[in-house]
Amino acid sequence: MADLLVLGIETTCDETAAAVVARSPSGAGDIRSNVVRSQIEEHAPYGGVVPEIAARAHVEILDHVIAQAMADAGIGFSDLSAVATAAGPGLIGGVIVGLTTAKAIALAAHRPLVAVNHLEAHALTARLTDGVAFPYLLLLVSGGHTQLLAVEDVGRYRRLGTTLDDAIGEAFDKVAKMLSLPYPGGPEVEKQALQGDPERFAFPRPMLNRREPDFSLSGLKTAVRLEADRLAPLSDQDVADLCASFQAAVVDVIIDRVRAGGRVFREKLGTAPTALVVAGGVAANGAIRTALQKLSIDAGTRLAVPPPQLCTDNGAMIAWAGAERLSRGLTDPLHLSPKARWPL
Ligand code: KG4
Ligand code: ZN
Numbered sequence: 467m468a469d470l471l472v473l474g475i476e477t478t479c480d481e482t483a484a485a486v487v488a489r490s491p492s493g494a495g496d497i498r499s500n501v502v503r504s505q506i507e508e509h510a511p512y513g514g515v516v517p518e519i520a521a522r523a524h525v526e527i528l529d530h531v532i533a534q535a536m537a538d539a540g541i542g543f544s545d546l547s548a549v550a551t552a553a554g555p556g557l558i559g560g561v562i563v564g565l566t567t568a569k570a571i572a573l574a575a576h577r578p579l580v581a582v583n584h585l586e587a588h589a590l591t592a593r594l595t596d597g598v599a600f601p602y603l604l605l606l607v608s609g610g611h612t613q614l615l616a617v618e619d620v621g622r623y624r625r626l627g628t629t630l631d632d633a634i635g636e637a638f639d640k641v642a643k644m645l646s647l648p649y650p651g652g653p654e655v656e657k658q659a660l661q662g663d664p665e666r667f668a669f670p671r672p673m674l675n676r677r678e679p680d681f682s683l684s685g686l687k688t689a690v691r692l693e694a695d696r697l698a699p700l701s702d703q704d705v706a707d708l709c710a711s712f713q714a715a716v717v718d719v720i721i722d723r724v725r726a727g728g729r730v731f732r733e734k735l736g737t738a739p740t741a742l743v744v745a746g747g748v749a750a751n752g753a754i755r756t757a758l759q760k761l762s763i764d765a766g767t768r769l770a771v772p773p774p775q776l777c778t779d780n781g782a783m784i785a786w787a788g789a790e791r792l793s794r795g796l797t798d799p800l801h802l803s804p805k806a807r808w809p810l
Contacts, residue, residue: 467491470547470792471498473571474785475532477524477564478556478584479609480505480515484532485781486539486546487594489789495594499538500782501531502775506650513649514639521559528567535781543575548797550788553581554805555610561804569800578797580788584779585810587787588745589617591777594786596741596770603731603739603767605724605758608746609635609650614679614727615810616735617743620790623810626730627679627723634716635748637683641690641712645705655709656751662703662710667693669715671722679727686715717757724761741768750774 469488476483485500505523509515536542551568554561565581572579588606592598603626604615612629632640635652642651647658669689672682690712697704724742731739742762748754749771762769776782791797 470789471541471545472580472785472789472792473532473535473546473549474582474781474783474788475528475549475551475564475568476584476779476781476784477528477560478552478554479560479779480509480520481779482524482527482531483779483781484528484535485785486535486541487782487785487789489786489793493593493793494597495786495789497594497782498541499535500780501535501538502780503527503531510649513643515557517557517559520557521563524560524563528563532567543571543577546575546577548572548578548580548788548792549575550580550582550784550791552584552587552784553802554584554808556584556806558804558806561806565802565804573800578792579800579802580791580796581798581802582784582787582791583808583810585611586623587783589615589623589810590620590787590790591745591772591783592741592743592770593790594782595772595776598743598770599740601735601737601739602741602743603727605720605727605742605744606746607634607744607748609633609639611746612681612683614723616731616739618735620794621796624734625810626727626734627681629681629683631682631684632687634681634683634720635746637687637716638748640687641709644691644694645700645708647705652748652751655713656753658706658709659713659753662706662708664710664714666707667711669711671715671718673719674722677726679723679730681719681723686712686719713753717753720754721757721761724758728765728767739767741770744769744771745777747778749777
């Protein structure tokens with residue numbers, strides 16, 4: 467059997483991305499190209515992603531991004547095994563742009579369409595980068611989602627816990643905004659935290675020691691806001707200390723919740739996970755990565771964290787998830803509808 471060669475398209479948020487990934491019959495992945503155009507500059511003046519601006523930007527550049535990905539891979543559409551696209555969840559305008567384009571290519575090139583769930587793509591990336599075997603424990607931490615999942619197979623995801631309010635990336639972004647740091651906030655908060663004192667403020671660690679591996683971030687976020695209001699006007703050191711203390715609280719919460727997730731995983735699946743996998747934009751955070759590294763060593767579990775550029779949104783993860791689905795005969799009809807909401 468030959469390798470599967472899949473084009474992946476990602477347009478669910480503020481990244482316009484396309485990539486070509488190969489999957490061998492043994493399940494090994496190879497990224498042949500990976501083109502990501504960020505819309506950060508378009509959205510920065512508004513302090514967050516503006517859906518209408520995002521959709522229009524996707525329309526303007528998606529064709530070029532796909533052409534670049536195909537050229538970098540040195541192939542034509544007829545060489546593809548399938549066209550994969552993130553059919554949701556996400557901002558619906560962007561999802562429509564990606565799905566419509568993928569359908570057009572699939573139709574013109576007589577290739578199957580594979581509709582990928584954006585979260586599923588984050589969930590499966592560690593199999594591309596680290597060859598992780600099923601079943602594994604996944605911590606999915608992005609701007610829109612914070613979940614602990616048991617990944618049992620392609621298409622079989624069991625949600626063990628989720629956030630009851632804000633996503634962790636969202637909390638980073640909101641804290642950045644209240645401290646007047648530029649968008650996107652996560653990396654800025656991390657940068658500030660490096661100069662700050664993580665013990666100056668004793669912020670709450672919501673949900674600590676709860677049995678169910680759920681998260682809650684809004685109380686922590688509010689505590690940061692109250693402290694910032696109390697201190698105003700803020701000095702540079704205040705901002706750095708607030709960021710460091712906030713990030714330290716997030717790290718403690720994540721470690722405790724992942725421990726709870728590991729326990730529930732073993733109870734529900736009757737086996738230990740092959741690895742702890744971390745995915746989503748927040749996995750780019752160095753302090754969180756370091757703490758999870760320590761946790762996995764203590765627990766005797768392998769930690770797999772894709773490199774930062776594959777943790778944030780990209781086309782390679784969509785192409786890979788498409789190849790994984792295709793290898794199991796999973797394709798989709800051309801009349802498939804885009805989905806703004808699409809739980810795993
Ligand atoms: O997965 P992603 O690229 O897009 C979504 O699907 O949401 O994640 C973006 C989120 C944003 O909230 C961003 O602030 C956060 O990931 N993020 C970070 C870091 N880099 C990105 N959060 C904390 N520390 C970082 N270094
Ligand atoms: Zn994402």
